[in-house]
Amino acid sequence: xxxxxxxxxxxxxxxxxxxxxxxxxxxxxxxxxxxxxxxxxxxxxxxxxxxxxxxxxxxxxxxxxxxxxxxxxxxxxxxxxxxxxxxxxxxxxxxxxxxxxxxxxxxxxxxxxxxxxxxxxxxxxxxxxxxxxxxxxxxxxxxxxxxxxxxxxxxxxx
Numbered sequence: 001x002x003x004x005x006x007x008x009x010x011x012x013x014x015x016x017x018x019x020x021x022x023x024x025x026x027x028x029x030x031x032x033x034x035x036x037x038x039x040x041x042x043x044x045x046x047x048x049x050x051x052x053x054x055x056x057x058x059x060x061x062x063x064x065x066x067x068x069x070x071x072x073x074x075x076x077x078x079x080x081x082x083x084x085x086x087x088x089x090x091x092x093x094x095x096x097x098x099x100x101x102x103x104x105x106x107x108x109x110x111x112x113x114x115x116x117x118x119x120x121x122x123x124x125x126x127x128x129x130x131x132x133x134x135x136x137x138x139x140x141x142x143x144x145x146x147x148x149x150x151x152x153x154x155x156x157x158x
Contacts (some may be wrong), residue, residue, distance in 0.1 A: 001058050001094050006105055008053035008065065010045040012038055015062045019086040023143065027121060051083065054103050056096045063091035066100040068107065075087065080108040099152035119144065
């Protein structure tokens, strides 16, 4: 399989969102993807882009993608957050995920970030092993917290 990794473009967003939905099914959370195609496109390619991405093209279509964004740590400084790496089931085993991961790492180095971080579900042992093979340290000490829009509004108005 001949694979090309390139920077994502606005026209890739429909396929990228399909891959995000595939990932949500795999992660047992299919109803959690609520972002629209328009919102995703604007967030990546509008006047104030907040994410950067790469796609893996093979066999005439996009077979994988990675999406990242900058975050800031008061302890560590500027860091790259890897939101998603997704590779279609039929394209797995071709090192596409590894190439996308390396592309994100190269971007972080190029932009002088002090590190890269991400989340992985504790039951996704294949992904955990993948990251560990690349020198990652998996931290079991931190819990993730979040507020959805309605919770944010309630908190902000209280």
